[in-house]
Amino acid sequence: MEIKKIGVLGAGVMGSQLSALFANAGIPSYLFDLNKEIAEKGLKKAIDLKPSPFFHQKRIKFIEIFGIDKNLEKISECDWVVEAVVEKKEIxxxxxxxxxxxxxxxxILTSNTSGILLKDLSESFPKELKKRFFITHFFNPPRYLPLCEIIKGEAEEKLVKNLVEFLQVExxxxxxFAKDTPNFIANRIGLYSILKTIELTKKYKFKIEEVDAxxxxxxxxxxxxxxxxxDIVGLDTLYNVSVNSYNFLTEDEERGLFKPPEFLKSLIDKGLIGQKAxxxxxKKEGKEILSLNLENLEYEKQKKPFLEAIGVGKRIVDTKKRLEAIISCPDSSxxxxxxxxxxxxxxxVKRVPEIADEVYxxxxAMKWGFGWEIGPFQIIEGLGIEKFSNILEEEGIKIPEIIEKMLKEGKENFYEIKDGKRKYLEAQNLQLEDMPRVKGAIYLDEEKAKGKILFKNWNSYILDLGDGIFLFSLKSHLQPELNPIDLSILDLLEEALNYLKENKARGLIISSDGENFSAGANLxxxxxxxxxxNFQLLGYVSKxxxxxxxxxxxxxxxxxxAPKGLTLGGGFEMVAPxxxxxxxxxxxxxxxxLGVGLxxxxxxxxxxxxxxxDMMWDxxxxxxxxxxxxxxxxxxxKVSMSAEEGFELGYFRKGDIIVLSKDLQIAKAKEEALKLSENYKPPExxxxxxxxxxxxxxxxKSTIENFKKAGKISEYDQFLATKLAYVxxxxEKANGIEPLDEQYILDLERETFLSLAGEEKSQARMExxxxEGKPLRN
Structure with a gap:
């Protein structure tokens, strides 16, 4: 079935943001609440949220507001109805x-409940409706957290499959897929981890800022x-979820942990419920952020943590290796x-197969819903199955069945790439099975495993994607989060362009393996x-x-x-042409x-x-x-807060394409490269x-001087802005009539860039x- 219109019941925090999510994809939705006035207030709150749930304010037009009291019949126009009202079964x-x-x-009718069981919601439904009803639990904020947990119950397999494809692709x-158990997957483990952290904070007498570090x-x-x-979630929400977990998880071996600590109730009674309060x-006081002392529940100035695990961890880039090192630190951290x-x-480990059938x-769930870089089973794999077992034995803890079976059968990994396909270790029989795929996706780890890397260096590689299309990927080993561009990356890109020209390639995609494309040149x-x-070498790099x-x-x-995430400075300059x-x-x-004085x-x-x-030419x-x-x-x-916003800021051009699925970006880029390659001619x-x-x-110059006089910019800001305006x-060559050569502007840009790099105040801004990770106004 095709989903042309969606009904959203409940214009609260989640309902309004779900409508925004659908609007971002260009899908109209009807947003309902008890009455139209309440629905309008809910949408306004979503519009005012920071960061915004909308890609662009013009997306709001895809949402229509209605009241359940007068307009519920409008539901009949919707192909999918999502219920997102308050978490009370009776309501x-x-x-x-x-x-x-x-x-x-x-x-299709689904509920966005975060913990009420599917069987409790659908027990009175007729059999035909049960085939069309299941749970789609989105995580807040739904624009930024990709996780959607599905509890399918008795729903028809074809309907579920169709909606899954829609959710992934569109x-x-x-x-x-989660089991019908309290809190499903991510909240069950995430809540356990939070409550365990609170327990250990008291045990080790740490300050909360130390624990957050x-x-x-x-x-x-x-x-x-x-x-x-x-604080972001809300202490009242944390308390209520904990109470519900304690009440319903009667068979959980760690049930006692879910009983919320007494001090949490004390804070809620005082109205200290987190960010919203x-x-x-x-707690923020003026420009200072104070932290709560858990012993006396008083706020005090934060102290910078000096803990061995932090010092050791900062030196290790790879997360798995870092975890192995920091848990070996002999101090309290x-x-x-x-x-x-x-x-x-x-x-x-003990929750499989209780809350999910498979480890992946x-x-x-933990990666997509809680922002973990790697999930629990990936961490165990990184530590090593044998080492994890040894740790458990040292602590006198019984080794879980799945780990014991893996040791006996000599299985060392939960995940592998075999025969060019991503595989996972099936939990029941420990057999390798194909990982689920997003329809049409190209997975770079699979392509690399096929031996298709043509050449690589420390930071990048060139990959053959087939059909005459190749991929150049940035990947900084020293700073993988930011992927700074240095000479080694430029050298390999130049080598790739020359090689592909000689071998008559059909197209090249420039992308990145990491979460971010590139935060810029190597500052x-x-x-x-x-x-x-050494301006000679700096000039050489710029040229x-x-x-x-x-x-x-x-x-x-x-x-x-094919950029994603941070695409700043040199990152933008690499994809712009x-x-x-x-x-x-x-x-x-x-x-x-300009933020760093250049x-x-x-x-x-x-x-x-x-x-x-070009945008204004006509x-x-x-x-x-x-x-x-x-x-x-x-x-x-200016930085675009979405790809869509980048068009009006002059970073992207008419004809550029936006995809909402990260999994499909490379496949779409390859498709576009093949289309353009037909009779392709480079621009004049x-x-x-x-x-x-x-x-x-x-x-x-006059406008900039007025900004300075009004106190809006500093004297050095004025200097920088004037230099930029000149370029x-x-x-000196421009006259408003005759077109300039591109190379002249590039030379002028480079000359100005080098002169500013030599300024002491620019160097102070870079430092x-x-x-500090933020700009200096000197």
Whole structure:
């Protein structure tokens, strides 16, 4: 069946954001609440949320508001109805009774419940409705967390399969199938981990900021770690979920842990329920964030944690190796982490097959729903099955059945790539089975396993995707989260372009293995060369990158950019000259160099200029308006908060494509490369570069001076902005009539970039960004 319209029942936090999720995919939805006024308030709250649940404000038009009291018959127009009302069984059942007379005979009905059992919701349904009713548990915020847990019950297999494909392909969701048990998969293990962390915080007498330093990125989990996550979720929510778990998990061997600690009730009674109340485990006072002392429940100044596990972990890039090292630290931080990890891993292992049939469902649930970098079974695999067993034996803990069976049969891995396909170890019989696939997806780990890597170096590789299409992937071994671009990456890209030209390739895709495409050029290298006054080498790097960008643009075969996540500075400059871009919807793109005291140094100025010129060309606005728009984008270091937003900021071009499924991005990029390769001709030399020249520069200079006088920018901001305006206006050659050559602007850009790199205040900005991770206003 085709889903053309969706009904969402409940305009609260989740319901309104689900409508936003559907709107982002261009799918109309009807958003209901008790009455239209309440629904409107719910939608307004969603519109005001930061970060936004919408890709762009224009997406709001896909949502229509209705009241259950007067307009419930509109449900009859919907192909899929999602119930997302308050987590009370009686309220849900009462709503179902009202809506069933209006439900289309072939419509799917699902509940977004986070923990009420499917059998309790559907026990009174007629048999025919049970075939169309199941649970689709989205995680909050649904735009940013891909997890959707499905509890299918008696639903018809074909209907479930169709909706799963829709969720994966159209909405980019990661699907796991959970059993009909309290809290399903992710919340069951996630809640256990949070409550265990609280228990161990008291045992080891740690401060909460110390625990958050230990339980965030250090162990491959979300940056918000434990206590900040609890504040975001809400202490009242955490308490209620804990109580429900304690009441319903009567057979759980760890049931006692789910009884919420007394101090949690005390905080709730005082109204200290987390971020929504302005205070919970943390409290902001002025510019300072205080932390709660769990002993006396008083707020106090935070102290920077100095713990051995943090020092050891910072030096290790690979998460699995880092975990192995930090749990071996002899101090209290190592012992704390060892006890937390071992207990969480053990609890996870024991939940199969209770909450899920297979281990990959548990791993995926924790990665997609709680932001874990690797799931529990992947962590065990990283430690080694034998080592994990030895740890359990040392602690006097009985080895779980699945681990014992693996040891006996000599199985060392839960996951493998065999015969070019991703496999998982089936939990019942320990046989390798094919991992579920998103329809049409290309998985790079599978392609690499087929021996299709043509050549590689420390940071990147070239992969043959078949049909004459190749892929160049950035992958920094030293900083895999940010993928900074250095000379080794540029060298390999140049080698790839030359090789593919000689071998008459049909197309090239430029992408990345990591969560982020690239956060920019290697700023450490730029700063190091600038401080050493080695401007000859810095100029060489800048010129090489610029030349490569031109080589990409005028390549004899189409080059497709496939960025995702952070695509900043040099990352943008690498995909900007491509013939086309296939963008993951969560692509945060920006020419952000002014934030570190520079201007783009690898063609970014030229690309943004040309994009705005082409965008406005049919309007014939004259030379100044496109330059003004480019100045606003680069001068304010604007970053798109979605791929869609990147178009109006001048980072992307008409014809570029957005995909919501990360799994399908490479496949779509290959498809586009093949389409373009038919009779492909590289673009002619650009002849629209008509810039305003000195007159335009004077107008900018006056405006910039006024910003300084109004106190909106610093004196050095003024200096930088003036330099940028000079380049954008075309320097001394532009006259507002004749087009300039691209190379002239590239040379002007590079000359300005190098001069700014030599400024002490620019170097101070670079140093501050590298040290603090935020811009300095000096």
């Amino acid at each position: 849900k059942l009462n709503l179902y009774e009202k809506l069933l007379p209006y439900l289309k005979k072939d419509a 909405l980019g969701k990661g699907i796991v 230990l339980t965030g990125k250090l162990i491959g989990r979300a940056k918000s770690a434990t206590y900040r996550t609890a 302005g205070a919970g485990f943390y 190592g012992k704390f982490l060892k006890e937390l990890l071992v207990s969480t891993l053990l609890y996870s 469902e548990v791993d995926n 450490n290298l730029v700063l190091e060369l600038a401080k050493a006054k 090489k990158f610029q030349d490569l960008s031109q080589k990409i643009k005028y390549s004899p075969f189409p080059v497709i950019g 491509c013939a086309k871009r296939v963008l993951f919807s969560e692509c945060y793109c920006g020419a952000v160099e 201007i783009p140094g690898a063609g970014g100025t030229l690309r943004v200029l040309e994009n705005f010129i 309007l014939r606005p004259g030379p100044f308006p496109p330059v003004q728009k480019a100045f606003e984008t680069i001068g304010f270091a 030399a650009y002849d629209r570069l008509i810039l305003p020249g000195f007159g335009g520069f004077l107008a900018f 954008l206006c075309g320097g 501050y960004m590298l040290k």
